[in-house]
Amino acid sequence: MDYIWSGIKEAGRLLLSFDKEVYKIIILSLFVSTTSTILSSIVSVPMGIYFGMKEFRGKRLFSRLVYTLMSVPSVIVGLIVAILLSRRGPFGFLNILYTPTAMIIAQTILVTPLIFGLSYSLSKNRGKIIENAGKTLGAGKFDIIILIIRELKVDILVNIVTAFSRAISEVGAVMIVGGNIKGHTRVITTTISMMNSMGDYPMAIALGIVLLIISFGVNSIIYSYQGED
């Protein structure tokens, strides 16, 4: 049991002394996951809302496909991106495998079905009511889009945060396409996984605490926002 306690103490020291390596890992994790979530949201939120409200043939099957893709395993995404970006792959000429860019691409692909699916489900359930309310008051198409986004903004934000949480906590995709290279592509989850296999618990615990703090912080912001609304 001693090694757990000493691990926690050492984790505290690493965090409070602003250990360069630890903070580099934290910053890269935040950068990769935030960028991929933002990039995905820009496309997936409006698309999800649009398809959720649009009536078309085969919408039921489409819904099932969307919901299935929401739970696609991260290693599968990592594998596909790695194949595409590998030297022999179709995008090998870009030479970006084992870089943060590849990690952003993989996480963007990973969270896109999630943000799209949650926005799709949200607008499918509530978008029509809002659209009808706007229509009956004389709102044009553009007014209705603005109205829907304004009315659903808290839920949309919660969905984006859910996707961010998935991105920052996943290990499979970033491990495969990033390679966990020290000082270059090492992020919180890949470090925890590696440190655990090496039996080096202090760093793993320190980063585990940071992951929990990030998760707590993000959720607190959302809850306070929901409360105000």
Add this chain to the structure above:
Amino acid sequence: MKVSLNNIKKYYDEKLVLDIEELEIEKGKITGIIGPNGSGKSTLLNIIAGLDRKYSGTVTYDRQVINKDIYSKMTLVSQKPYLFRRKVYDNIAYPLKIRNMDKTEIKKRISEVISRLEIEELKDKKAHLLSGGESQKVSLARALVFKPELLLLDEPTSNIDPESIKVLEREVVKFNKETGATIIIVTHNLEQSDRICDNIVYLERGRVIS
């Protein structure tokens, strides 16, 4: 605005729920649509409001088919209205803002309509937290404030206390007299239709009986 319906047929899962050969809603009058549950009253109102487009037949408004201009001149107050997640004042201001009305006129119109409907105390409350009856009053205020030429009311007093019903009925009639708007009201309440309607349409199993 005169509303004419011709050969309207509406199906839900192959079941015919509305079958209207011909119906004319007189311009500038209050027309009541009455009938038992499931007779197609709300379906008819949704078709007239342009919210339900899956039907056969034609609906014209002063001889025009539905278009952007018609949409901007009519409104529907539903039984369970959707109020936006903002203050009551901002809800009532919404139809005026999207019509680019200036702020002074917006203030003037809102203060007039909330005074008429006796809802001054609700002005600063969050609209989506109101009770059913309060929501109906606010929804009516939001409809009257932009002075539509066609006002569709789907059981607008179903959740309201008798005192407030009097106020709402009084204001609906007053609005009709002052603006010459055409009003169609779906109601279960025969006494209410007798009190405020100029014409009555009786629906049964989707057909106009009288």
